Amino acid sequence: xxxxxxxxxxxxxxxxxxxxxxxxxxxxxxxxxxxxxxxxxxxxxxxxxxxxxxxxxxxxxxxxxxxxxxxxxxxxxxxxxxxxxxxxxxxxxxxxxxxxxxxxxxxxxxxxxxxxxxxxxxxxxxxxxxxxxxxxxxxxxxxxxxxxxxxxxxxxxxxxxxxxxxxxxxxxxxxxxxxxx
Amino acid sequence: xxxxxxxxxxxxxxxxxxxxxxxxxxxxxxxxxxxxxxxxxxxxxxxxxxxxxxxxxxxxxxxxxxxxxxxxxxxxxxxxxxxxxxxxxxxxxxxxxxxxxxxxxxxxxxxxxxxxxxxxxxxxxxxxxxxxxxxxxxxxxxxxxxxxxxxxxxxxxxxxxxxxxxxxxxxxxxxxxxxxx
DNA sequence: ACAATCAGACAGACCTGTCTGTATATATGC
DNA sequence: GCATATATACAGACAGGTCTGTCTGATTGT
Numbered sequence: 001x002x003x004x005x006x007x008x009x010x011x012x013x014x015x016x017x018x019x020x021x022x023x024x025x026x027x028x029x030x031x032x033x034x035x036x037x038x039x040x041x042x043x044x045x046x047x048x049x050x051x052x053x054x055x056x057x058x059x060x061x062x063x064x065x066x067x068x069x070x071x072x073x074x075x076x077x078x079x080x081x082x083x084x085x086x087x088x089x090x091x092x093x094x095x096x097x098x099x100x101x102x103x104x105x106x107x108x109x110x111x112x113x114x115x116x117x118x119x120x121x122x123x124x125x126x127x128x129x130x131x132x133x134x135x136x137x138x139x140x141x142x143x144x145x146x147x148x149x150x151x152x153x154x155x156x157x158x159x160x161x162x163x164x165x166x167x168x169x170x171x172x173x174x175x176x177x178x179x180x181x
Numbered sequence: 182x183x184x185x186x187x188x189x190x191x192x193x194x195x196x197x198x199x200x201x202x203x204x205x206x207x208x209x210x211x212x213x214x215x216x217x218x219x220x221x222x223x224x225x226x227x228x229x230x231x232x233x234x235x236x237x238x239x240x241x242x243x244x245x246x247x248x249x250x251x252x253x254x255x256x257x258x259x260x261x262x263x264x265x266x267x268x269x270x271x272x273x274x275x276x277x278x279x280x281x282x283x284x285x286x287x288x289x290x291x292x293x294x295x296x297x298x299x300x301x302x303x304x305x306x307x308x309x310x311x312x313x314x315x316x317x318x319x320x321x322x323x324x325x326x327x328x329x330x331x332x333x334x335x336x337x338x339x340x341x342x343x344x345x346x347x348x349x350x351x352x353x354x355x356x357x358x359x360x361x362x
Numbered sequence: 363a364c365a366a367t368c369a370g371a372c373a374g375a376c377c378t379g380t381c382t383g384t385a386t387a388t389a390t391g392c
Numbered sequence: 393g394c395a396t397a398t399a400t401a402c403a404g405a406c407a408g409g410t411c412t413g414t415c416t417g418a419t420t421g422t
Binding site for chain 2: 010011012014015090091094095096097098099100101102104112113116137140141143144145147148149151152154155156157160161164165167168171172175
């Protein structure tokens with residue numbers, strides 16, 4: 001599973017075949033299929049694991065901001081920028097998976113959708129706790145910036161877009177979720 | 182080429198094979214390979230064509246805003262939201278391609294990079310002409326929102342993220358490219 | 363003994379790219 | 393106008409590799 005995780009993230013879901021995962025992990029094919037009946041199941045499990053790991057990490061990091069929702073929002077973007085600057089960063093595994101699997105009913109897409117709900121929940125809760133006007137609209141906008149930090153940093157090959165997203169998020173939070181003009 | 186365009190966009194680059202394109206287009210394999218020596222060449226051509234078409238469309242649409250740079254920025258997001266609401270919308274072909282081809286030197290990625298440079302140029306030029314403070318930083322932020330409109334609308338299956346991106350862009354433009362606080 | 367895993371062969375489908383001979387459209391020369 | 397040459401496209405077979413998933417018999421761990 002660890003090998004699949006690395007290969008899928010680094011190279012793409014279609015680009016990595018079962019045989020390569022097996023060769024690199026040392027597992028037997030029958031064992032892999034015993035645990036994951038199809039490749040789609042393996043992919044969904046890979047995404048689920050990524051989702052769970054990211055959630056755990058963010059939950060832990062944000063725990064110190066429980067009573068400071070505005071700073072919590074900024075912290076999310078700080079953590080994100082750190083992630084985007086990591087040596088193995090290759091974009092958002094969820095966005096990447098959605099690009100490769102257009103069908104919203106695909107098992108991978110279900111994991112992606114759930115993950116996005118969770119992220120949006122982070123922002124919505126923080127916006128509410130900060131008593132910002134229109135927390136729902138602001139949450140939506142912050143999710144946009146979250147996405148774009150990941151996508152932009154991937155495409156540009158630097159973490160600069162994540163930094164920019166963080167700055168933009170500050171502007172939006174400062175504006176309090178107002179629809180401009 | 183038209184068939185390849187539709188299939189690649191709708192289903193993904195790896196998911197569509199040469200034989201399927203041939204079967205659906207009525208062309209002979211030898212003809213296809215006469216025009217495009219490898220599948221990668223075909224993919225790059227597909228993206229190039231998408232890029233050129235989008236540029237032409239945006240250039241035409243924005244021509245009426247030549248002397249109104251602020252409104253031009255908003256118009257970009259309006260056009261984008263229209264696109265995201267189209268029945269055949271399946272995310273950003275360029276972001277999708279980057280997800281499937283991690284190597285920045287891949288032919289597809291070169292087209293993607295050029296396309297992104299062009300988009301950023303649109304925003305930077307408009308920000309300069311509008312005499313906004315920090316046009317470069319603002320352009321970066323607007324590109325982020327542009328990306329996120331596309332990605333978000335794809336993942337959510339509605340054009341609502343594009344609408345939200347437009348609102349956020351207005352906030353950023355109103356703030357004039359300020360780094361918050 | 364049983365459960366889990368392994369090594370590795372297999373099946374059938376699909377993939378990219380190569381090749382041959384044929385067909386069609388167009389241009390050129392007489 | 394007709395014959396010929398050339399350019400372009402076609403039908404389809406082929407090669408070799410890769411893919412996902414199935415299966416068998418053997419091995420290892422508890």
